[in-house]
Amino acid sequence: MSHYKLYCIGASGNAYKIALYLNCAGLDWEPVGVEFAGGVTRETNWRADMNIMGEVPVLEVAGKRMSQSAAILLWLAETTGKFAPTQDERFEAMRWLFFDNHKFTNNYAMHRFQNCLTPQPVDPAVLAFLRSRVENTFAIADKHLAERPFVLGETVTIVDFSMAGYVYYPATETGIDIAEEYPAIDAWRRRLAALQGWKPPYDMMPVGTSPRVRTS
Numbered sequence: 001m002s003h004y005k006l007y008c009i010g011a012s013g014n015a016y017k018i019a020l021y022l023n024c025a026g027l028d029w030e031p032v033g034v035e036f037a038g039g040v041t042r043e044t045n046w047r048a049d050m051n052i053m054g055e056v057p058v059l060e061v062a063g064k065r066m067s068q069s070a071a072i073l074l075w076l077a078e079t080t081g082k083f084a085p086t087q088d089e090r091f092e093a094m095r096w097l098f099f100d101n102h103k104f105t106n107n108y109a110m111h112r113f114q115n116c117l118t119p120q121p122v123d124p125a126v127l128a129f130l131r132s133r134v135e136n137t138f139a140i141a142d143k144h145l146a147e148r149p150f151v152l153g154e155t156v157t158i159v160d161f162s163m164a165g166y167v168y169y170p171a172t173e174t175g176i177d178i179a180e181e182y183p184a185i186d187a188w189r190r191r192l193a194a195l196q197g198w199k200p201p202y203d204m205m206p207v208g209t210s211p212r213v214r215t216s
Protein backbone atom coordinates (compact mmCIF):
# COMPACT_ATOMS: atom_id res chain seq x y z
CA MET A 1 0.00 0.00 0.00
CA SER A 2 1.26 3.49 -0.82
CA HIS A 3 2.33 5.89 1.92
CA TYR A 4 0.11 8.70 0.58
CA LYS A 5 -3.46 8.01 -0.58
CA LEU A 6 -5.12 10.83 -2.48
CA TYR A 7 -8.93 10.71 -2.67
CA CYS A 8 -9.70 12.44 -5.92
CA ILE A 9 -11.34 12.51 -9.36
CA GLY A 10 -9.87 13.38 -12.76
CA ALA A 11 -11.93 16.54 -13.12
CA SER A 12 -10.76 18.09 -9.84
CA GLY A 13 -8.02 20.63 -10.34
CA ASN A 14 -7.82 21.10 -6.58
CA ALA A 15 -6.94 17.41 -6.31
CA TYR A 16 -4.54 17.75 -9.25
CA LYS A 17 -2.51 20.29 -7.24
CA ILE A 18 -1.66 17.54 -4.76
CA ALA A 19 -1.29 14.75 -7.33
CA LEU A 20 1.14 16.83 -9.37
CA TYR A 21 3.16 17.72 -6.29
CA LEU A 22 3.37 14.09 -5.12
CA ASN A 23 4.40 12.84 -8.55
CA CYS A 24 6.99 15.55 -9.20
CA ALA A 25 8.38 15.09 -5.68
CA GLY A 26 8.79 11.38 -6.44
CA LEU A 27 6.76 10.33 -3.39
CA ASP A 28 5.02 6.99 -2.92
CA TRP A 29 1.36 7.76 -3.60
CA GLU A 30 -1.76 6.43 -5.24
CA PRO A 31 -5.00 8.03 -6.41
CA VAL A 32 -8.16 6.63 -4.83
CA GLY A 33 -11.37 7.27 -6.75
CA VAL A 34 -14.35 9.06 -5.21
CA GLU A 35 -17.90 8.51 -6.55
CA PHE A 36 -18.24 12.26 -6.90
CA ALA A 37 -20.74 12.28 -9.77
CA GLY A 38 -22.96 9.95 -7.73
CA GLY A 39 -23.01 12.55 -4.94
CA VAL A 40 -21.02 10.65 -2.30
CA THR A 41 -19.33 13.81 -0.99
CA ARG A 42 -22.77 15.09 0.05
CA GLU A 43 -23.50 12.04 2.16
CA THR A 44 -23.44 12.38 5.95
CA ASN A 45 -21.22 9.32 6.44
CA TRP A 46 -18.67 10.45 3.85
CA ARG A 47 -18.48 13.86 5.51
CA ALA A 48 -18.10 12.25 8.93
CA ASP A 49 -15.37 9.82 7.80
CA MET A 50 -13.53 11.75 5.08
CA ASN A 51 -14.06 15.50 5.14
CA ILE A 52 -16.64 17.55 7.01
CA MET A 53 -16.33 20.17 4.25
CA GLY A 54 -17.69 17.74 1.64
CA GLU A 55 -14.82 18.29 -0.79
CA VAL A 56 -12.03 16.50 -2.59
CA PRO A 57 -9.06 16.38 -2.36
CA VAL A 58 -8.48 14.43 0.83
CA LEU A 59 -4.97 13.18 1.55
CA GLU A 60 -4.59 10.18 3.85
CA VAL A 61 -1.23 9.53 5.50
CA ALA A 62 -0.74 6.93 8.23
CA GLY A 63 -4.43 7.02 9.16
CA LYS A 64 -4.61 10.84 9.25
CA ARG A 65 -6.95 12.52 6.74
CA MET A 66 -6.38 16.07 5.60
CA SER A 67 -8.31 18.46 3.34
CA GLN A 68 -7.82 21.91 1.77
CA SER A 69 -5.17 21.75 -0.94
CA ALA A 70 -3.15 24.76 0.29
CA ALA A 71 -2.98 23.41 3.84
CA ILE A 72 -1.99 20.00 2.49
CA LEU A 73 0.74 21.49 0.30
CA LEU A 74 2.13 23.45 3.24
CA TRP A 75 2.09 20.28 5.35
CA LEU A 76 3.81 18.26 2.61
CA ALA A 77 6.48 20.94 2.15
CA GLU A 78 7.13 21.01 5.88
CA THR A 79 7.23 17.25 6.32
CA THR A 80 9.19 16.31 3.18
CA GLY A 81 11.18 19.50 2.50
CA LYS A 82 10.37 19.14 -1.21
CA PHE A 83 9.42 22.30 -3.10
CA ALA A 84 9.32 24.13 0.23
CA PRO A 85 9.54 27.94 0.26
CA THR A 86 12.53 29.23 2.22
CA GLN A 87 11.91 30.88 5.57
CA ASP A 88 12.33 34.28 3.88
CA GLU A 89 9.75 33.32 1.25
CA ARG A 90 7.13 32.13 3.72
CA PHE A 91 5.04 35.30 3.81
CA GLU A 92 5.11 35.61 0.03
CA ALA A 93 4.11 31.95 -0.29
CA MET A 94 1.09 32.44 1.95
CA ARG A 95 0.12 35.61 0.09
CA TRP A 96 0.00 33.80 -3.27
CA LEU A 97 -1.67 30.70 -1.80
CA PHE A 98 -4.50 32.86 -0.47
CA PHE A 99 -4.72 34.76 -3.77
CA ASP A 100 -4.87 31.42 -5.56
CA ASN A 101 -7.61 29.97 -3.36
CA HIS A 102 -9.71 33.09 -3.28
CA LYS A 103 -9.32 34.20 -6.89
CA PHE A 104 -6.92 32.54 -9.35
CA THR A 105 -8.08 28.95 -9.01
CA ASN A 106 -11.55 29.78 -7.75
CA ASN A 107 -12.70 32.07 -10.55
CA TYR A 108 -11.23 29.85 -13.27
CA ALA A 109 -12.68 26.64 -11.77
CA MET A 110 -16.10 28.28 -11.39
CA HIS A 111 -16.01 29.47 -15.00
CA ARG A 112 -15.07 25.97 -16.20
CA PHE A 113 -17.80 24.37 -14.08
CA GLN A 114 -20.50 26.67 -15.41
CA ASN A 115 -19.09 26.36 -18.95
CA CYS A 116 -19.21 22.60 -19.25
CA LEU A 117 -19.99 20.65 -16.07
CA THR A 118 -23.51 21.78 -15.17
CA PRO A 119 -26.28 19.44 -16.38
CA GLN A 120 -27.79 22.23 -18.52
CA PRO A 121 -26.22 25.30 -20.18
CA VAL A 122 -26.22 28.31 -17.86
CA ASP A 123 -27.39 31.88 -18.39
CA PRO A 124 -24.71 33.65 -20.52
CA ALA A 125 -24.68 36.48 -17.94
CA VAL A 126 -23.26 34.05 -15.37
CA LEU A 127 -20.42 33.10 -17.69
CA ALA A 128 -19.78 36.74 -18.58
CA PHE A 129 -19.53 37.68 -14.89
CA LEU A 130 -17.12 34.84 -14.12
CA ARG A 131 -15.04 35.55 -17.24
CA SER A 132 -14.53 39.15 -16.13
CA ARG A 133 -13.31 37.85 -12.73
CA VAL A 134 -10.90 35.45 -14.47
CA GLU A 135 -9.63 38.21 -16.78
CA ASN A 136 -8.85 40.47 -13.84
CA THR A 137 -7.06 37.77 -11.86
CA PHE A 138 -5.23 36.19 -14.79
CA ALA A 139 -3.93 39.60 -15.91
CA ILE A 140 -2.35 40.01 -12.46
CA ALA A 141 -0.73 36.57 -12.58
CA ASP A 142 0.39 37.05 -16.18
CA LYS A 143 2.18 40.29 -15.29
CA HIS A 144 3.81 38.65 -12.27
CA LEU A 145 4.99 35.62 -14.25
CA ALA A 146 6.34 37.74 -17.10
CA GLU A 147 9.03 38.92 -14.67
CA ARG A 148 10.14 35.59 -13.10
CA PRO A 149 10.11 31.92 -14.10
CA PHE A 150 8.09 30.70 -11.12
CA VAL A 151 5.67 32.37 -8.72
CA LEU A 152 8.20 32.98 -5.94
CA GLY A 153 11.18 33.55 -8.23
CA GLU A 154 13.80 31.24 -9.65
CA THR A 155 12.68 28.01 -7.98
CA VAL A 156 9.58 25.84 -8.20
CA THR A 157 7.65 25.76 -4.92
CA ILE A 158 4.32 24.50 -3.62
CA VAL A 159 2.79 27.80 -4.75
CA ASP A 160 3.35 26.81 -8.39
CA PHE A 161 1.60 23.48 -7.81
CA SER A 162 -1.30 25.28 -6.19
CA MET A 163 -1.75 27.76 -9.02
CA ALA A 164 -1.33 25.00 -11.64
CA GLY A 165 -4.48 23.17 -10.51
CA TYR A 166 -6.67 24.03 -13.48
CA VAL A 167 -4.31 25.40 -16.12
CA TYR A 168 -3.85 22.09 -17.98
CA TYR A 169 -7.54 21.34 -18.53
CA PRO A 170 -8.44 21.81 -22.19
CA ALA A 171 -9.73 25.17 -23.40
CA THR A 172 -12.80 23.32 -24.69
CA GLU A 173 -13.69 22.73 -21.01
CA THR A 174 -12.53 25.98 -19.46
CA GLY A 175 -13.81 28.23 -22.23
CA ILE A 176 -10.64 30.32 -21.95
CA ASP A 177 -7.59 29.76 -24.16
CA ILE A 178 -4.52 30.42 -22.00
CA ALA A 179 -2.11 29.96 -24.92
CA GLU A 180 -3.93 32.70 -26.86
CA GLU A 181 -4.70 35.13 -24.07
CA TYR A 182 -2.04 34.86 -21.36
CA PRO A 183 1.48 34.33 -22.79
CA ALA A 184 3.35 34.47 -19.47
CA ILE A 185 0.99 32.02 -17.77
CA ASP A 186 1.33 29.80 -20.82
CA ALA A 187 5.16 29.91 -20.67
CA TRP A 188 5.07 29.21 -16.91
CA ARG A 189 2.79 26.21 -17.30
CA ARG A 190 5.12 24.86 -20.02
CA ARG A 191 8.11 25.25 -17.67
CA LEU A 192 6.22 23.27 -15.02
CA ALA A 193 5.20 20.64 -17.58
CA ALA A 194 8.92 20.02 -18.21
CA LEU A 195 9.37 18.78 -14.61
CA GLN A 196 10.07 15.11 -14.16
CA GLY A 197 6.84 13.44 -13.07
CA TRP A 198 4.50 15.88 -14.81
CA LYS A 199 1.36 14.41 -16.39
CA PRO A 200 -1.94 16.06 -17.36
CA PRO A 201 -4.84 15.79 -14.88
CA TYR A 202 -6.91 13.00 -16.40
CA ASP A 203 -3.77 10.82 -16.82
CA MET A 204 -2.62 11.58 -13.28
CA MET A 205 -5.99 10.75 -11.67
CA PRO A 206 -7.81 8.18 -13.87
CA VAL A 207 -10.13 7.28 -11.01
CA GLY A 208 -13.55 7.97 -9.49
CA THR A 209 -16.49 9.52 -11.28
CA SER A 210 -16.39 13.07 -12.57
CA PRO A 211 -19.38 15.13 -13.70
CA ARG A 212 -20.11 14.63 -17.41
CA VAL A 213 -18.51 17.25 -19.67
CA ARG A 214 -21.19 19.01 -21.73
CA THR A 215 -20.31 19.72 -25.34
CA SER A 216 -23.13 22.20 -25.92
Ligand SMILES: N[C@@H](CCC(=O)N[C@@H](CS)C(=O)NCC(=O)O)C(=O)O
Binding pocket: 011, 012, 013, 014, 015, 041, 054, 055, 056, 057, 067, 068, 069, 070, 101
Ligand atom coordinates in the same frame (compact mmCIF):
# COMPACT_ATOMS: atom_id res chain seq x y z
N1 LIG B 1 -10.37 25.19 -1.26
C1 LIG B 1 -10.55 23.78 -1.49
C2 LIG B 1 -11.50 23.60 -2.67
C3 LIG B 1 -11.89 22.14 -2.88
C4 LIG B 1 -13.02 22.03 -3.87
O1 LIG B 1 -13.71 23.01 -4.23
N2 LIG B 1 -13.25 20.79 -4.31
C5 LIG B 1 -14.34 20.53 -5.21
C6 LIG B 1 -13.86 19.63 -6.36
S1 LIG B 1 -12.61 20.43 -7.29
C7 LIG B 1 -15.44 19.84 -4.46
O2 LIG B 1 -15.20 18.81 -3.87
N3 LIG B 1 -16.64 20.40 -4.48
C8 LIG B 1 -17.77 19.82 -3.85
C9 LIG B 1 -18.71 20.85 -3.31
O3 LIG B 1 -18.37 22.05 -3.29
O4 LIG B 1 -19.79 20.44 -2.90
C10 LIG B 1 -9.20 23.11 -1.78
O5 LIG B 1 -8.29 23.82 -2.20
O6 LIG B 1 -9.03 21.90 -1.51
